[in-house]
Amino acid sequence: MQRRFNISKEIWTREELVQPGMLSCQGCGASLAMKLALKGLGKRTVVVIPACCWSIIIGVYPYSALQVPVVHVPFETAAVVASGIKAALGLKGDTDITVMAWAGDGGTFDIGLQSLSGAAERNEDILYVCYDNEAYMNTGIQRSSATPIGAWTTTTPEGSLKEEPKKDMEHIMLAHGVPYVATASVAYPDDLVHKFEKAKGIKGTKFIHLLSPCPPGWRIDSAKSIQVARMASQCGIFPIYEVEEGVVKVNVVPKERMPVSKYLKAQGRFRQMSEEMIEKVQKLVDKQWEDLLNRTERTKGLG
Amino acid sequence: MRQVIKGNHAVSHGVRLSRVEVISAYPITPQTTIVEELSEMCASGALDAKFIKVESEHSALAALIGSASAGARSFTATSSQGLLLMHEVLHWVCGARLPIVLANVNRAVGPGWNIWAEQTDSVSQRDTGWIQIYCESNQEVLDSIIMAYKLAERLMLPVMVAYDAFFLSHTSEVVDIPEQGEVDAFLPPYEPPYKIDVDNPKMLGGMIGPDLYYEERYLIYRDFMKAMEVYKEICEDFQGIFGRTYGFVETYRIEGAELVLVTAGTLTSVARIAVDKARQAGIPLGLMKVRLFRPVPLNVWRQTLGNVPKVVVIDRNLVGGLGGVFASEIRSALYELDKRPVIYSAIAGLGGRDVTPRDIRGIADYVLSGQAQTDIPIFWGLKE
Numbered sequence: 001m002q003r004r005f006n007i008s009k010e011i012w013t014r015e016e017l018v019q020p021g022m023l024s025c026q027g028c029g030a031s032l033a034m035k036l037a038l039k040g041l042g043k044r045t046v047v048v049i050p051a052c053c054w055s056i057i058i059g060v061y062p063y064s065a066l067q068v069p070v071v072h073v074p075f076e077t078a079a080v081v082a083s084g085i086k087a088a089l090g091l092k093g094d095t096d097i098t099v100m101a102w103a104g105d106g107g108t109f110d111i112g113l114q115s116l117s118g119a120a121e122r123n124e125d126i127l128y129v130c131y132d133n134e135a136y137m138n139t140g141i142q143r144s145s146a147t148p149i150g151a152w153t154t155t156t157p158e159g160s161l162k163e164e165p166k167k168d169m170e171h172i173m174l175a176h177g178v179p180y181v182a183t184a185s186v187a188y189p190d191d192l193v194h195k196f197e198k199a200k201g202i203k204g205t206k207f208i209h210l211l212s213p214c215p216p217g218w219r220i221d222s223a224k225s226i227q228v229a230r231m232a233s234q235c236g237i238f239p240i241y242e243v244e245e246g247v248v249k250v251n252v253v254p255k256e257r258m259p260v261s262k263y264l265k266a267q268g269r270f271r272q273m274s275e276e277m278i279e280k281v282q283k284l285v286d287k288q289w290e291d292l293l294n295r296t297e298r299t300k301g302l303g
Numbered sequence: 304m305r306q307v308i309k310g311n312h313a314v315s316h317g318v319r320l321s322r323v324e325v326i327s328a329y330p331i332t333p334q335t336t337i338v339e340e341l342s343e344m345c346a347s348g349a350l351d352a353k354f355i356k357v358e359s360e361h362s363a364l365a366a367l368i369g370s371a372s373a374g375a376r377s378f379t380a381t382s383s384q385g386l387l388l389m390h391e392v393l394h395w396v397c398g399a400r401l402p403i404v405l406a407n408v409n410r411a412v413g414p415g416w417n418i419w420a421e422q423t424d425s426v427s428q429r430d431t432g433w434i435q436i437y438c439e440s441n442q443e444v445l446d447s448i449i450m451a452y453k454l455a456e457r458l459m460l461p462v463m464v465a466y467d468a469f470f471l472s473h474t475s476e477v478v479d480i481p482e483q484g485e486v487d488a489f490l491p492p493y494e495p496p497y498k499i500d501v502d503n504p505k506m507l508g509g510m511i512g513p514d515l516y517y518e519e520r521y522l523i524y525r526d527f528m529k530a531m532e533v534y535k536e537i538c539e540d541f542q543g544i545f546g547r548t549y550g551f552v553e554t555y556r557i558e559g560a561e562l563v564l565v566t567a568g569t570l571t572s573v574a575r576i577a578v579d580k581a582r583q584a585g586i587p588l589g590l591m592k593v594r595l596f597r598p599v600p601l602n603v604w605r606q607t608l609g610n611v612p613k614v615v616v617i618d619r620n621l622v623g624g625l626g627g628v629f630a631s632e633i634r635s636a637l638y639e640l641d642k643r644p645v646i647y648s649a650i651a652g653l654g655g656r657d658v659t660p661r662d663i664r665g666i667a668d669y670v671l672s673g674q675a676q677t678d679i680p681i682f683w684g685l686k687e
Contacts, residue, residue: 044501064506069499071372072508074395077365084369087325087353091375097501118358
């Protein structure tokens, strides 16, 4: 398995729309993800940010780390504010501008799900991105419905680890019939950037789910973010795939799937999991992986 | 053009004539026919606007954060529970300095479910940083929507136009619907001082520390105070173009009044009849209608009521632990005067209960007879 952060030179040398001075923690996946996302989208992009780590990362007034327009909005409103911006820009003839909602997992899986569902049902021409660090990290590591089974958080402390599996956001979005749903990871930067480029060209609601490692919340060394993120996809707990007009395509196929235990044991947040619980997660992941491959087979040629 | 239309249709015409560009709304009784008529206007091309049909009132107002930030004139309408669901976003819109106009059909708040007229919904939102205007007739509703856009965009503050459920929303009255040319002459296109622009990227609404947050809030306060002057100018401009206008308050037969009734909304029309009948009988009643409620027109209230012996504020709202909101605000406004009236509070018409001229007269007689106390409201018509 490659251990280094590999990105093609063509992408890395594109115009930089993220400036230095971000207030993120060391090894923050979400900061790198934004840098990559804007390499894919370019300057004609508007970013909508609800309450999340990025409300802070971007900087304090009058400073902004981004060289594109940014609108901060209440926690549960990213998708609908993006819809409103798109409507107004459309009336003014600026139809080529990408309006991107950029929300954490709390703002997507939990409090923002209603307005996201509304926007997806209306098939609003927006790009909705969830950078998923698998808990309420900005408030200090509380469980969300994106927190994986077996994880420690401050609200699922020792003796009361999270028992429920992570909510399946991709299926929820696909059930709305939107044209593009994809997962991506900062461990696969070229793939990530290509997905943003692709989403930019698709009309309707696009949903990209980014796995975004969080060293303080995952209890990992800040130098290990990319490595741990890569393990998530190599073991299949966070498969890298996309669904375009119903056609499922797995973009990262590991030569041999890594045991889930290796991924879990690399992180302090899973330290208290029993072997029995790890076994349960392995079975869930096996089933999810098998299901994904079946869906790929089934939808071949549908496009 | 004079037409017989309902209050909700008066709103729709006001929105059409104001050339609103983005509408976002969610249906709630008794606001629903606004949504329906605006949908039809958008579908037929009578109104060249984008209508975002959202999944909740919270989203209805949030969508307008987006559209107004991108420079589009934006509108929503709601009522009761819907307005309360918007509460967080109401604050946000003011803080973001977005000149959105919202029509609120005043309806009681549950439980139990009650769809009829009461003003508790909007008066409970008086501290969210919205200019509030209360209307008495369908003509006033239509005119106020148009005036509201001018006021909002001059000040970069949002405006709420409130009017009573059913008594106006579903009641037909003759309304003079202005010509588009007249409205265009009154209301210029919306040109925001700043907006979302990819060629001039700015960050809106970001984190602001203790070093500057206070100043930002002070600017909102300051511009609210400017609203008094701007409102006055706009009322004069309106008079010039349309030949009718409105003030901070409306007074009726206030000269020589022993007791002045204070009302907001349609209670005013009922009170006017009661005043006439009382005057015929030699009882010196007068009336002050509250129209602009935020910002509080402090000096106008003081000048109007300062020399009156007695005032009774009739509230179609009731707040636990306080009583009537208008009464409380009038008392507070007049407190600093060396000489001020004895102020009584009456509660009437909650949940759409009819208030007749006889009820108003009953309240006045009760106050004038010396039976009423100033420290507890008169709960008029309360069943034992």
